[in-house]
Amino acid sequence: MSRILIVDDETSILKALQRLLRAAPCVYGTKQFALEVVACELPSEALKRARQEEFDLFISDYRMPEMDGIEFLKQARAIQPDAARLILSGYADLNALVRAVNEVGIERFVGKPWNDYELMSAIAQALAHRELLLENRQLADLVRMEMGDKTAEQVEAERLERLEPGITRVNWGPDGSVVLDDEN
Amino acid sequence: MDAFVWDHRYVTGETQVDNEHQELVRIINALIDLESKYASPETVTQVLDQLVNYAVVHFANEEALMAENQCDPRFVDRHVAVHRSFAEQVVRLRASSVDGSDLEYLLNFLTSWLAQHILGMDKAMVRQIELIRGGNTPQAAYDMAAKITTDPATSSMLDAMASLYRIISARNDALTELNRNLEAKVEARTHELAIANQKLATEHAEMKSLLSQVRLAQQQLLQSEKMAAIGQLAAGVAHEINNPIGFVNSNLGSLKGYTTNLLNLITAYESGQPEAIAAARQAADLEFLREDLPSLLAESQEGLDRVTRIVQDLKDFSRIDQAERQRADLNSAMHSTLNVVRNELKYKADVIVELGEVPEVDCVPAQLNQVFMNLLVNAAQAIPERGKIFVRSGTEGDQVWFEIEDTGCGMSPETRERIFEPFFTTKPVGKGTGLGLSISYDIIVKRHHGRLDVQSEPGKGTTFRIWLPIEQPAAT
Numbered sequence: 001m002s003r004i005l006i007v008d009d010e011t012s013i014l015k016a017l018q019r020l021l022r023a024a025p026c027v028y029g030t031k032q033f034a035l036e037v038v039a040c041e042l043p044s045e046a047l048k049r050a051r052q053e054e055f056d057l058f059i060s061d062y063r064m065p066e067m068d069g070i071e072f073l074k075q076a077r078a079i080q081p082d083a084a085r086l087i088l089s090g091y092a093d094l095n096a097l098v099r100a101v102n103e104v105g106i107e108r109f110v111g112k113p114w115n116d117y118e119l120m121s122a123i124a125q126a127l128a129h130r131e132l133l134l135e136n137r138q139l140a141d142l143v144r145m146e147m148g149d150k151t152a153e154q155v156e157a158e159r160l161e162r163l164e165p166g167i168t169r170v171n172w173g174p175d176g177s178v179v180l181d182d183e184n
Numbered sequence: 185m186d187a188f189v190w191d192h193r194y195v196t197g198e199t200q201v202d203n204e205h206q207e208l209v210r211i212i213n214a215l216i217d218l219e220s221k222y223a224s225p226e227t228v229t230q231v232l233d234q235l236v237n238y239a240v241v242h243f244a245n246e247e248a249l250m251a252e253n254q255c256d257p258r259f260v261d262r263h264v265a266v267h268r269s270f271a272e273q274v275v276r277l278r279a280s281s282v283d284g285s286d287l288e289y290l291l292n293f294l295t296s297w298l299a300q301h302i303l304g305m306d307k308a309m310v311r312q313i314e315l316i317r318g319g320n321t322p323q324a325a326y327d328m329a330a331k332i333t334t335d336p337a338t339s340s341m342l343d344a345m346a347s348l349y350r351i352i353s354a355r356n357d358a359l360t361e362l363n364r365n366l367e368a369k370v371e372a373r374t375h376e377l378a379i380a381n382q383k384l385a386t387e388h389a390e391m392k393s394l395l396s397q398v399r400l401a402q403q404q405l406l407q408s409e410k411m412a413a414i415g416q417l418a419a420g421v422a423h424e425i426n427n428p429i430g431f432v433n434s435n436l437g438s439l440k441g442y443t444t445n446l447l448n449l450i451t452a453y454e455s456g457q458p459e460a461i462a463a464a465r466q467a468a469d470l471e472f473l474r475e476d477l478p479s480l481l482a483e484s485q486e487g488l489d490r491v492t493r494i495v496q497d498l499k500d501f502s503r504i505d506q507a508e509r510q511r512a513d514l515n516s517a518m519h520s521t522l523n524v525v526r527n528e529l530k531y532k533a534d535v536i537v538e539l540g541e542v543p544e545v546d547c548v549p550a551q552l553n554q555v556f557m558n559l560l561v562n563a564a565q566a567i568p569e570r571g572k573i574f575v576r577s578g579t580e581g582d583q584v585w586f587e588i589e590d591t592g593c594g595m596s597p598e599t600r601e602r603i604f605e606p607f608f609t610t611k612p613v614g615k616g617t618g619l620g621l622s623i624s625y626d627i628i629v630k631r632h633h634g635r636l637d638v639q640s641e642p643g644k645g646t647t648f649r650i651w652l653p654i655e656q657p658a659a660t
Binding site for chain 1: 423428429433435476480527530
């Protein structure tokens with residue numbers, strides 16, 4: 001089951017996307033993805049969900065209150081670096097596009113109004129790409145462990161770091177105490 | 185002037201010569217008569233021509249007479265020269281002019297000359313001829329005639345007069361020459377003037393065409409500023425239209441899936457096979473459809489309504505069909521402008537609208553919408569993170585006012601000084617043309633005889649207030 005988080009300040013967009021993702025097949029090559037969709041109207045709310053649950057893909061609008069789509073995806077990447085990112089927007093100038101690619105590393109930019117088939121392909125492709133990357137890394141880690149380049153502890157630490165960025169580092173307070181929660 | 189009176193003193197004794205002299209006197213008297221009656225120049229010219237022609241014939245006759253009697257060549261040459269000179273004088277005078285004073289002068293000259301010539305030259309000629317006929321040689325006759333003088337005083341006076349006439353003739357020649365030069369000069373000057381005039385006319389036409397080019401450029405500038413503003417709007421409007429179209433379109437796709445499932449279900453029911461019915465129900469997820477279908481339709485309907493409204497607002501804003509001066513409800517114009525620029529504003533500011541009672545105003549609504557839009561977009565752009573924009577209106581006396589206040593970054597007094605200058609902008613390159621406020625000023629102050637007040641404090645915000653007369657002055 002692939003989990004997708006969608007952010008758009010327009011409720012009707014969220015509903016339409018949920019309908020689409022519920023019914024349409026999400027296929028890449030021979031691989032079919034079963035989807036679970038979480039929809040948020042506000043970026044802040046979406047970030048909160050991202051801290052609590054794991055997602056495979058973030059889809060964001062560009063123009064939103066609170067913060068724009070690029071800012072949101074930047075923060076979402078800090079929380080879950082391995083999730084794929086995609087922007088679905090009715091309008092963005094060149095400047096925004098450049099930032100989206102260079103600063104956030106989005107997988108795709110899909111315009112509104114979108115074509116259902118193309119959107120589904122983009123989602124499937126993003127998911128497949130992500131899966132491939134993860135599998136690649138896992139295999140590479142295995143090989144490195146076998147060759148003795150990495151210890152099992154290092155691999156586990158990296159896994160945990162991906163799961164919860166910062167968990168493997170100790171956050172020292174100024175008085176030598178250990179800070180467990182930095183209000184994030 | 186007095187007529188030429190013929191008397192015995194003019195009689196030379198040669199009948200033919202005397203007859204011809206009398207005919208000349210007659211023609212001159214006719215001229216004097218014409219002059220006193222202010223006859224037309226054509227008539228005078230005609231009689232003058234007659235005189236000249238007759239004089240030429242008479243001179244020829246006199247010269248023939250001298251030749252016949254073999255007068256002394258010294259005398260003949262002088263006499264002929266005087267004749268030629270006279271003919272030239274008359275012809276020249278006649279050519280110069282025949283109007284009023286000139287004619288009188290000409291006639292004076294003619295009478296005096298004729299009197300002097302007859303008394304002097306012609307009488308001397310006849311005397312010589314008589315002496316030759318009496319058996320003297322021409323030379324002796326010439327010498328004797330010179331000596332025979334009835335009265336020495338008269339003779340020397342005649343000589344003096346002859347030389348006087350020569351001088352006058354020479355002067356006349358000079359004068360005529362001068363006149364001719366003068367005329368040539370005047371003509372040249374006139375020509376120069378005409379050329380200068382033509383040059384001026386050409387320059388004038390060039391200036392005119394330049395002026396119209398400047399006007400055209402100005403108009404194009406206005407138009408391009410309008411286009412730039414519309415381009416800026418297009419971003420927001422595109423977002424606003426693409427959103428509903430996006431979900432309505434996607435909803436239609438989903439609806440297609442739903443109806444296929446429902447039709448399949450109906451087919452299954454028609455077949456009456458329980459397994460088929462159960463499978464079809466499973467596939468259609470009837471419970472979900474019951475819940476989702478109405479909301480799908482309602483949302484799609486709402487989306488289309490939104491598109492319709494945006495298009496209507498855009499139309500109201502641009503007022504394509506209402507570019508003329510008219511009475512317009514500016515509060516509703518402000519509303520439609522607000523709707524159009526809402527997308528520019530909503531992520532930057534809360535818009536607080538406090539419009540008061542405003543009568544219909546004599547104006548060009550499309551132009552005022554452009555001003556409203558400029559001020560609203562400026563207000564939003566002045567706000568760094570998030571702020572408020574107040575939009576107010578009201579009436580005071582025979583004027584209405586509209587106020588747009590923002591809680592943005594404000595302006596320094598130096599910036600405040602220059603905001604209405606064309607091409608002045610504090611926005612980054614490509615974000616503003618620097619024409620928005622200068623055009624707004626032009627529209628409010630020059631075209632609508634209103635006022636545009638600004639209050640600004642750095643860090644606090646800026647307030648623009650537009651004052652417009654309810655009635656425009658008649659001659660605009």
